[in-house]
Amino acid sequence: MKNRELASIFEQMADLLEILGQDPFRINSYRKVARIVGDLTEDIEGLWKQGRVGELPGVGKNTAGRIDEYCKTGRITAHQELLKQVPAGLPELLDISGLGPKTIAKVWRQLEVTSLDELQQVIDDGRLAELPGLGQKKAKQIARGIVFRQKTAGRxxxxxxxxxxxxxxxxxxxxxxxxxxxxxxxxxxxxxxxxxxxxxxxxxxxxxxxxxxxxxxxxxxxxxxxxxxxxxxxxxxxxxxxxxxSKKSFGAALAYFTGSKAHNVAVRGIAVDKKLKLNEYGLFKGERRIAGADESGIYSKLGLDFVVPEIREDRGEIQAAQNGTLPNLLEISDIRGDLHMHTTASDGTTTIEELAQAAKDMGYEYIAVTEHSGSSAIAHGLNAERLLEQIEKVRQADIRIKGIKILASAEVDILADGSLDYPPKVLDKLDLVTASIHSGLAGSAQKVTFRLLKAMESPYVDIIGHPTGRLLGQREAMDLDMAQIIATAAERQIALELNSHWVRLDLKDVHLRMAKEHGVKIALCTDAHSVEDLQNIRYGIWTARRGWLQASDVLNAKTAEELVEWVNARREARK
DNA sequence: GCCGTTTTCGGCCCGACTGTTTTCAGTCG
CATH class of the missing domain: 3.30.460.10 (Beta Polymerase, domain 2)
Known part of the structure; x- marks a missing residue:
């Protein structure tokens, strides 16, 4: 899927045009195309083959022509032309807080700055502060912006x-x-x-x-x-x-500053259609404020159902709010169990008993204990023999601890060749099997996709754990063909995990939505390594809501009986 | 650039703050 790549080309074209001082509205239209393409759940090439590119909002004749060129040749001439006009190191300077396109153009034209290093130089030697319209303070502000960006990568x-x-x-x-x-x-x-x-x-x-x-x-x-x-x-x-x-503007300001920007622009457009004006102070009919104290008043005066903050991204929620078809999103109370957690048997810090008790306190009906398998040596993964002992411990705990069902499960490694780290006869003893990739994540798209697809051929795999392997700010997601993974999961009735630890959130929102649209069940789990980690479920719930998930899309929103039924149906099909 | 029309041009969100000016440009959200 080339959506991301195409989106980044349009994004960069917008950056380049901005530095060249072109029409801001034209630049905005490029950014809009980048966003639309980037958010698309369908493959842009598929859409192109059907001749439907022009149907996308914000894509006119010109842009359609460029997407056409990209699909045919892998590049866009206009983009190449723009790249020739601006030094390669300049667009990234737009990410520096306090530094905008006008100033970048100025340091480039007048001081011949073409990179971050050269920008730092003209700040240090005082030449930047001497430019007309700039000064000492502005130079210091930009210097701070550079430090900040390097320290945090921005997010x-x-x-x-x-x-x-x-x-x-x-x-x-x-x-x-x-x-x-x-x-x-x-x-x-x-x-x-x-x-x-x-x-x-x-x-x-x-x-x-x-x-x-x-x-x-x-x-x-x-x-x-x-x-x-x-x-x-x-x-x-x-x-x-x-x-x-002030109180009378609070709702309008809350809506305005909650965003997203794209959502706000679209809502504002509806206000304009109704001959009203919406800003951060309220909704106005002429000079008269007709709503503003609370958000719900604004939505209702615009003929929209209330849109919860998690889905305010201009990804179809506004139309749904107009038509009364907004989904009834997943709530934390819908979750009846957690299917991914570790104890001291592998790399966790707690026991089956403590996890079960904490889960019971959270109102859960069941949990699944999932240790690592042998090849995850660094996490004290269990070989087949130790796993069988662990299963016995789980069975005993399940008898001993009343009021919650404890399932014997495992997070089995998907090996380099796509095979599983336990033989079938061992896997057969588990109530539920999650399979995850823990090594070789940097492999080619073809290789990592193959590994996952191969693992999904196994009749024993019920859930794919943290499918893309990303760690926010630390490790890139695997370069997976997500469309193919989702299609296979749908076909083989395998659930995909939404790992709810806030550093993972894997799958992420747009992929969850894609999975939902294909009827794939999502297992919303914490991957807890301690009792406290169970609380990370809230991050998973929010991300699920951002992906438009409802209780019916979530595997562990099923009752214990329904879950066992789901697993047994898969076991039957296996035979 | 796109869009939509009282349809082929004119609008596209706009207010707060800073810094450099001395009335405003640039940046940000």
Whole structure:
């Protein structure tokens, strides 16, 4: 699937045009195409073969021609031409906070800067500060932007940012005069990584709130502080923006700052169609505010069902909200068990008993204990003999501990050739089998896809664990042919895992949606290595919701009886 | 660039803050 690659070409064309100072609206249209193509669950080449590229929103005659050229030749002439006009090192400079296209063009034309290194040089020798329209402060701001980008690569995992955001929100709510605090932005949409944290405060006296906020512990630098907003850098290395708004505008501001930008633009378009004006202060008919205190009022006045933050991405939710066909998304209460966890028998830090008790306290009906298999030596994986002992321990625990069903399972390694790390007669003794790749993740697309497909041929595999193997900010996802993996999972009735640890979130939202559309069941599991890890399920729930999943799409939303039935049906088919 | 029309041109979101100016450009969200 070439969707990502094509999207990045359009994205880069937009960057190049921006540096060249072209029409901003034209640039915006390129960015829109990049986003549409990147989010597409269908293969763009498939769409092209059917001659349906022109049906995509935002794709006109010109863009359709370019996609046509790309599908035929693998490149776009206009893109190549643009690359010749701008030094290769410039587009990445757009990622530096405080540095925009105008300034990049200026340092390029006037100081002959063509790379990040050369930019650093003209900052250090003072030439950047001497450019007309710039100065000492601006130069320092850009220098900070460079450091920040190098330190954090720009994004922070939700699992790190959200607890900090929740703590800041709590502190803000204790400031005198503050009546309400909400986390907005991508953290509220529960995106897997957060660029910066947006906090919205309802209060009369903005200035006092800003003054108190900028004195909080944990702030390493105040970037901006006015009467209604402040931006600070935390010691953890990411930015927090606080905005103070009045009660009558709170809902409008919350919607506005929750985004996504694409969702907001589309909603605003609906307002315009109705001869209304929507901004961060409210929904207006002429001068009169007709909604704004709460989000639901705005959606309802626009003839839309309320759209939960997790799916505000302009991926079809607005049309669904108009038609009354928004899905009834998965809730944490729908989850009846966790099917992936480790004990001290392999690399966990806890026991079967402790996990079972904690799961019971969470209201679960069942758990599956899944140790690593022998080839994961570093994780003290179990060879066949030790696995049989572990199965016996699980059976005993299941008898001893009342009120929860404990399934004997395993996270069996998928080896380099796609075979499984236990022989069939051992696998046959397990209630449930998850198979995962733990090594050789950097292999070619062809190789890693082959390994997974091969493993899925086994009649013993019920679930594929953390299918892409990514670790946010640490390790790239495997270069899988996801369309083929999903098609095979659908055909063979194999569930795919949504590993809910916040560093994995694997599968991710768009792949979950793709799987759902093909009728593939998702196993929403924590891969817990401790009792606390079981709580990571909340990250999985949010990601599942971002993928439009409903309870009916989730394997472990089934009752214990239904789950056993599902497994047995697969066992029958195996014979 | 796309889109949609009271259809072939004109609009496409726009307000806050900073820094460099001295009324505004650039950046950001």
């Amino acid at each position: 922070t995992p939700l699992g790190i940012a959200l607890p900090i955001a929740e703590d800041l929100a709590e502190q803000l709510s204790r400031i005198a005069g503050v009546s309400r605090v909400e986390i907005a932005g991508s953290a509220r949409r529960r995106c897997e990584t957060i660029g910066d944290v947006d906090l919205l405060v309802q209060a009369g006296q903005g200035k006092k709130v800003i003054e108190a906020f900028t004195k909080f512990d944990g702030i390493s630098e105040v970037l901006a502080a006015g009467t209604t907003k402040a931006s600070v850098l935390l010691k953890e290395g990411f930015q927090v923006d606080v905005r103070v708004v």
